[in-house]
Amino acid sequence: MSDPPSPIAGLSLAVDFVNTVWVTGGRTVDVMESRHGLRQWLDAVAERLAQDGCRDTLRASESLRRALLEDRQQIRSLFDAATGWGHISTGTLRHINECSRSAPIWMEIADDQTNGMRVRRRRAAGADSDIRAALCDDALQVVATGQVRSCGGPGCIGYFVPAPRQQFCSPQCSTRARVTRHRAAAKSGQDRPQTGRRSTAPD
Numbered sequence: 001m002s003d004p005p006s007p008i009a010g011l012s013l014a015v016d017f018v019n020t021v022w023v024t025g026g027r028t029v030d031v032m033e034s035r036h037g038l039r040q041w042l043d044a045v046a047e048r049l050a051q052d053g054c055r056d057t058l059r060a061s062e063s064l065r066r067a068l069l070e071d072r073q074q075i076r077s078l079f080d081a082a083t084g085w086g087h088i089s090t091g092t093l094r095h096i097n098e099c100s101r102s103a104p105i106w107m108e109i110a111d112d113q114t115n116g117m118r119v120r121r122r123r124a125a126g127a128d129s130d131i132r133a134a135l136c137d138d139a140l141q142v143v144a145t146g147q148v149r150s151c152g153g154p155g156c157i158g159y160f161v162p163a164p165r166q167q168f169c170s171p172q173c174s175t176r177a178r179v180t181r182h183r184a185a186a187k188s189g190q191d192r193p194q195t196g197r198r199s200t201a202p203d
């Protein structure tokens with residue numbers, strides 16, 4: 001059986017990272033539950049990691065997988081707090097700050113006859129630290145700019161960076177929310193003679 005596709009929207013590395021776990025049909029799917037899944041995800045975002053200063057994204061070791069599972073949980077806690085769904089603990093703050101600090105970034109210029117002058121970001125703490133720092137840095141960036149939103153779709157645990165008028169992480173969540181609203185409205189209509197209650201389903 002092939003793996004389900006990871007929901008990679010391409011708008012924020014950190015948002016795509018936390019969305020490597022999602023719920024479908026009441027079942028939790030986690031890209032990071034295997035090294036194979038991690039390898040596929042790293043391949044999918046390799047160019048973006050390289051743009052963020054990571055030179056080596058080829059390894060998908062078990063130690064990196066375990067470290068990223070912890071990072072993902074901490075970034076989800078950060079996003080929960082940033083979107084008003086939770087309190088951020090000192091442990092989460094310390095974890096993300098230390099992760100970011102472990103692989104500092106700098107700018108570097110190179111000049112060669114083939115490509116001319118090129119300016120790029122660099123990190124050099126080692127492949128695993130570079131990747132983890134790039135993800136934590138991006139998480140802090142989307143929180144600082146107020147871009148991240150939690151999806152209000154029924155049962156959804158996704159996050160997204162909204163386009164204008166976008167209310168859900170995906171068309172599927174938008175459809176599910178619309179169906180849920182219609183069912184709630186229909187039930188409210190049936191109940192009204194007995195209870196007089198109106199639907200309180202959110203828009």
Ligand SMILES: [Zn+2]
Pocket residue numbers: 151152153156157158168169170173
């Ligand atoms: Zn959603």
